Amino acid sequence: MRTLVRPTSLAEARAALLDSAGPVAIAGAGTAATWAGALGPVETELSTTGLSGVLTHNPGDMTVSVRAGTPLRELQAAVREHGQHVSFDAARVEEGATVGGLLATGDAGPSALVHGSLRDLVIGTTTLLSDGAVVRSGGHVIKNVAGFDISKLLHGSYGTLGLLVEVVLRLHPVPAAVGTVAVECDLPEAARLAGELLASQLEPTAVEWLSSGRLLVRIDSTEEALPARLDRVVALVGGTPDPVSGDRRPGDDRRSRGWEEHAALTRGTPGEAVLRIGVKPSLLPGLLARLPVGTVTAGLGTGVATVSVPVGEVAAAHAAVHAAGGTSVLRTRPVSGTAVPAWGPPPSAVAVLRAVKQKFDPDSRFGPGRFDPWEIS
């Protein structure tokens, strides 16, 4: 019997945790419920959706603090009025993913090429541990080296170390103008063009190949400079400016159709498993050519790709990525059927991961199974 609790404050969350026993699943908006290792049996589901809302936004300092259950798109809408945003564009944001969930799953979108993931944008967190301890790390300033950066440990922890309660993020100005160039080409050609782009000084914000046969190159710019910058991209790699979808408000994301297709492709092919893989960018095209992939989005500058593969091929895919020195994690598993391995071989520091888990969650209550088969707890 699973008890669902939906605290609306840190105090309620702490009480719920201390009043319960046994394993706990932390859930945000549920947009990544199938990611990583399958959750083992839990007695309590702790929903963060009641921990919502912007706490402080300091436009002059370009920082914002929010409660962790706040959907990022709500936060974006609130700060965009001031011409600011979190420079983060994972596909799930549009589905209502929460700030805490995006951080805990280590998600990132195409602009990670320049802005990194939330680990690079988070400047402070408040976290509740399973024994009731509350830890604040970082602060409200972007430059800060005081104390251990515990926010980083929560990034990619998949709900196994603690409950993120508050998150402080660094903001960036919304670019005055955004343009995308789309080039019809196959992956080897895209990799060649990406190599030229990244060796140039044109400073693309994102360079992604889509399995529909297109390379997308995004430029964030001032209004005045955008036409010339796009012209230079076209002169280097060919292609045409990608039209912007008409249904978006001015000042909104202004995503081109190409990026909407990109977001759709990251969800994979029905019936197949979705894997997120990361490998040195130069190895990515060759690796993808060896894998039985269906849909693909491939960050040719970041080396990060989201691909679909047949369920029966997941274990072999993990092995192939590992052999290339990369990392892989399962994102979508078929609804039923045989167990699909979520992770490849464990990293060399798995003993440290176990030790951190033991210190933060001594009774192993949070997120059972998320890192199976590594036996972290």
Add this chain to the structure above:
Amino acid sequence: MPLDPIARAAITAALPPDEVVDDPVRTRAYECDGLTGYRVRPEMVLIPRDAAGVARAVAACHRNGVPFVARGAGTGLSGGALPVADGVVISVARLNRVLEVDVENRRAVVEPGVTNLEITAAVARHGLYFAPDPSSQQVCTIGGNVAENSGGAHCLKYGFTTNHVYSCEVVLPDGSLVTLGGDTGEQQGPDLRGVFLGSEGTLGITVSVTVKLLRTPETVRTLLADFPSVAAAGDVVSDIVAAGIVPAAVEMMDTLAIEAAEEAVHAGYTVGTPAALVVELDGPIEQCDSEFAQVKEICDRHGCTRLHIAGSPEERAAIWRGRKAAFAAVGRISPDYFVQDGVVPRTRLAEVLQRIAEMGEEAGLRVANVFHAGDGNLHPLVLYSAAKGETERAEHLSGRIAELCVELGGSLSGEHGIGMDKACSMPTMFGEEDLAVMQRVREAFDPTGISNPGKVLPTPRLCGERPGRYRAHPLEEAGVIERL
């Protein structure tokens, strides 16, 4: 307490004789880092040649319960490399090779003793560079940068060392060798690389680092602008930010800092101006030009009294020479000085400077200010004369300034680290429970507490039982618990 002879013999046996220094004359060279006011002579100094040697040295320390302190170039300003009296120093000075330059993937693998600037020197012919640029970049090592999560003048736009490291090979405090991080931004579980970066040598020793390299920008535009007040210069920074521009760097100096720098290097700053701003933009030409026009217009609007635009790489270098010389140059206008490092939310710069001026006046000491105005990171320089017996007063004032930054919503340190210098001030910024959880992180990596003990986290032995400034617990703020 001297080192136990059995432990000494075991550690000595772990390395070839020429990698072990225990002559008291030679070990004295390691008794302090850039924070020279604190000195402790180590029992031994180990200078291994490679990662395996570091691992053997650490393993020997671990087996014998001997504390160790890792050391790069010893340029740190918070006593992070201060030796432990009954322990050893492990220097990475001989691990100074650039192991691999991977142009295609824009990264390099370097040993920890490579200096920050040597990385860029090794890759510059490929049009690449390593972005973090601490002022000491000619001598400070990448191992130290990793330990301190170093920033620099350009970190407003480009971020800190943590944003430019893919992975580190680390010797853990038990002597085992692991890799933290990977080949991309994708993680396999919690970001251990992220928590290791900036842990100031308390979680292990880096033996190689894979750094991210950036393509050099197409153009760089730098201007030096004088203003009738620090407040006016601060308003310029606010308006640049409000215009949606992220400059590569925005530096501010006050009149005392300018006077000192100009006397030292004659870089073309205006002596007597109340405040000067250095603003640098970089990127594709069209982008840079359109933003630079806006910045000039903003400077004019706030009563800029002189605007100097660097017309050549030499002029740009001169502007930066003046800025980077400011610390050392203060020695020309004062016999002694303390360098402080604190952060305030940028919008509170004018307020913090006013308070610093008042506190300086009260203490009867001059304070020169140099700061990274874009991110609110201050470097107040407290001028004093040891000969006149002002040391203690100056030290107290400097410490108060760091704590003032915390009061104003900022941080005890933006880039110099906590080390041993500020460990006892940590309770002004963090609550007991925050520090206790940080201690859990430390124990996960270093259960026996031998890796740079006494740094970062306050200990009763070091700080006494003196409680810090009162700070509400999050649950207290939420009304759940009360403090009577």
